[in-house]
Amino acid sequence: MGNPMKIRAAVKDGVTEVKILMQHEMETGLRKDADGTLVPAWFITEVKAQYQGRTVLETQFGQSISKNPYLLFRFKGGAAGEKITVSWVDNKGDTRSDEVTIAA
Amino acid sequence: MNMEINLQRRKALKTGGGVGLLALFGALGLLQSGVAFAEWNKTAFSAKTMDDALNALGVIVPENGAASIQLTVPEIAENGAVVPVTVASTLADVEQITIFVDKNPSVLAANFTLPQGTEAYITTRVKMGQTANVIALVKAGGKFYRTSKEVKVTAGGCGG
Numbered sequence: 001m002g003n004p005m006k007i008r009a010a011v012k013d014g015v016t017e018v019k020i021l022m023q024h025e026m027e028t029g030l031r032k033d034a035d036g037t038l039v040p041a042w043f044i045t046e047v048k049a050q051y052q053g054r055t056v057l058e059t060q061f062g063q064s065i066s067k068n069p070y071l072l073f074r075f076k077g078g079a080a081g082e083k084i085t086v087s088w089v090d091n092k093g094d095t096r097s098d099e100v101t102i103a104a
Numbered sequence: 105m106n107m108e109i110n111l112q113r114r115k116a117l118k119t120g121g122g123v124g125l126l127a128l129f130g131a132l133g134l135l136q137s138g139v140a141f142a143e144w145n146k147t148a149f150s151a152k153t154m155d156d157a158l159n160a161l162g163v164i165v166p167e168n169g170a171a172s173i174q175l176t177v178p179e180i181a182e183n184g185a186v187v188p189v190t191v192a193s194t195l196a197d198v199e200q201i202t203i204f205v206d207k208n209p210s211v212l213a214a215n216f217t218l219p220q221g222t223e224a225y226i227t228t229r230v231k232m233g234q235t236a237n238v239i240a241l242v243k244a245g246g247k248f249y250r251t252s253k254e255v256k257v258t259a260g261g262c263g264g
Contacts, residue, residue, distance in 0.1 A: 015223065028231070030209060045144040056222050058142065062149040064205050064213035064230050066186045072227035073216075087139040097139065 002088070002096035009084050010103040016078030018049060018057075020071040020086055022096075028063040044069060047088045051078055080104035142217075149212050154239070157204060157212045166241060169193075169249030175240040177255050184232040184257040189213075191226050195244035198224035202243075206252075207236035232257045 003023035009016055022044060029041025047059040047069075056075040078084070080102050087097040148160035158166075176190040191201050201216045201224065213230045224242065232238075232255060239252040 026231075028209070045149075046141045048139055048141060050139070055219055058217040058219075060142075060144055060149070060215040062210050062212050062214065064208045064210060064232075066229040066231050070188075070227070070229045072190075072225075074223040074225050076221045076223065085139075087141075089141050091144075095139075 002090070002094055005086060005088075005096065005098045007084070007086055007098055007100035008103070009078070009100050011078045011080055015074050015076055016051075016084075016102055017072065017074045018084060018086075018100075020047070020049075020069075022047070022069045022071075022088060024067070024069060024088075024090065026063070026065055026067045026069060030063075042090065042092060044088045044090045047071065047086065049073070050085045050087075051075070052082065056084075078102050145215065148215070149210060151211055152209065154204060154206055154211055158241075161202065161212075161215070161241075163241065163248050166248035166250035169240070169242055169251040172244075172249055173240050173242050173251040175238065175251050175253050177238045177253050180256045180258065181232060182258050184234070184259055186229050187232050187238075187255060187257075188227065188229050189238055189240075191224075191240040191242070193224040193242045193244065193249075195224065195242060195249065198242055198244045199246075200241075200243035201226050202241040203228070203230065204239040204241070205230055205232055205236050206239060207234055208232065 006021040009018045024044050027039050027042040031039045033039050043063055044061050049057040057073050082102050083099050085099050089095040148157055151157035151160055172195045174192040181187045189203055198218055203213045204211045205213055216226050235256045237252040237254050242249045
């Protein structure tokens, strides 16, 4: 189980904007630690956002995404008070899901 | 003869058991998050060159997207570990947005699938090992469009 995400979602003029900050090391597998040993690759591979059971964004990440990945996207519709669920899975099979309520 | 059949049966049982176990683990993984993820495109994300990455994504020669894609990146990145990238497009029916960094060890950074109703507007942050081109690829109405911008990196973001 990964660390919790920070998610904000707000609807304005019929468009919901979602901002996600995930907590993840995002190791490329190319970095060496202080002893000169390679740190194995460890990164989020996929992120999915769902609104009322409907997928609103599907993401695949590679090693080039920064540590603690940030994501912003917008979708039409979305009502204040309703929930958005964001889930990720990493290359080790660890996964995390968090929910946020859409603000007005 | 009997012996042979038995051995085969044993083998089949063994293999079957293994597959069953794998399926169980898979199911557990899915249950944990409650979300089914598509298969991660390993070939595309391991690609070392733009050509290989585009091939793995099934991209035929993309059209020039300089006018139809708005790619926002800093001109100079003081910290290559965190380079904000925004891709937006005025094209209709955008289905997919893809971000590449052409000089990173793996060129493909992120691939976004946009269901209908999701706007062509994505922001994320990428690592850049050195000064390179950030390339945005947009698929709209079944066609691919591409544009790029150079980002000068003064301190690399890949553990240097």
